Amino acid sequence: MDNAVFQWLFAWLPELLQSLVWIVILIMAILLPLLLAVAFLVYFDRKIWAAMQLRRGPNVVGPFGLLQSFADGLKLLFKETLVPAGANKGIFFIAPVVTFSLALIAWAVIPWGEGIVLANLNVGILYIFAISSLGVYGILMAGWASNSRYAFLGALRSAAQMVSYEVSIGFVLVAVLVWVGSLNLSEVVLAQSGGVGSWFVFSHFPLFMIFLISAMAETNRPPFDLPEAEAELVAGYQVEYSSMAFGLFWLGEYTNILLMCAMTSILFFGGWQAPFAFLDFIPGPLWLMIKMAFFFFIFAWVKATVPRYRYDQLMRLGWKVFLPISLFAVVAYGGAALALGRV
């Protein structure tokens, strides 16, 4: 609110409205680039996927096909919205809204640089964890309200899958926050200052692997995209959706993936901090974006190369492999933190 331009523009407003307008401006400053980035990430995703399958990928709309996502979005916007006859109308339309808005509100606590954060919550990690655990509701509501067997099966699978992988994500977060001694995301980043060597990816490597894989499962990303498994369930919970309702699911899904990339960067790759001191001239937000793009590439790479999991193997991986390892890691890293005098 101390910004000179802002003062010049809105000084005539009462104090209370000024702070509201300022918050709205800050939210816009995060959301608009985010949604634009999602549009280009979809293009990026499809290009990587195509390159790994020796295809060209989208290359018609705009230079190098860069405008493909906008063309797709526009097409979805102008399509007719179909509602199945037996659908529960209210919930049917609330579901995509829930998915999309939950995907957006999580970004409030992501720190983009030292002090550059919309809401510097003391419980930032818990907030992110809470919001990502709510993601399952959009899918469950969509699956149930569609009144279709495929959609319902997809929703049930998704609920079971997300609840299972949340447990190991939770333990990874606990291990990291015990090490840092704070639930504040900025503190987590500051605890990794001092270049590449102090990033948690080295000291917490097993946790990093578990987090990355669980993040893929949590966002229903291939190879864990069982909820939509087009070969068995047509498209799972999205079967009955058309037009912008489908578009919102699609946007929400990619925003969530991006959020998980941001979380991986913040928890294990030093967030906004440069890897080497001589690269400090590049601003913090840009570093975070570079790291997010790197993890998005890994997500796309895995999607292009790994075949889909079988459902029982997915559950086995979550409960019998990740859960014991991450539970042990909490004890081990907690003990190490105590022995090193960090707590």
Next chain:
Amino acid sequence: MIAALAFYMFAGLAIFAGLMVVVSRNPVHSVLFLILAFFNAAGLFVLLGAEFLAMILIIVYVGAVAVLFLFVVMMLDIDFSELRQGFQQYLPLGGLVGMIVLGELLLVLASGLGRPEMVRIPGSGAVRIAQDVENTAAMGQVLFTDYIYLFQAAGMILLVSMIGAIVLAHRTRPGVKKQIIADQVARTPAESIELIKVETGKGVKM
């Protein structure tokens, strides 16, 4: 003023959602309203400055418990008209239980137990919370120093109930074919793949 507005919004929505849980015709709607009620309760916790409790409420109740509720209710094959038949029959008893709970709550409030400085368990010392500590840390200190035995006891009760549920639901089914992952992973190409040169028109003996 914003805090007051937020309080009335959260409180009003919580009461509305609570009411809708009871009067909704469709059980799935009831569960969804229950989730809305949890959310507003979390909002009230945030207003009280107990952000840790708010987040835990959302993670545990909304993120896990209510998902399982919804999961089960969605899968039940419920006849809605049949479900509502007993409504008038159970109304007096249910109303009585509700009135008793309300009376108890009022009694607690009237006796001043609701005030923060009165919160302690008989037999243990009064709770010491430094003012400048953030509430996650304060909560940890209270839970793991003053109330560690009660905390552990709660954990044991949960463990016992979990084991109980598994014992009740578990049954051994003989003759089920299961994949043994270790065996599968231990296989090598040398012992599982054989290259055979097939001569035209002859076929292969396996």
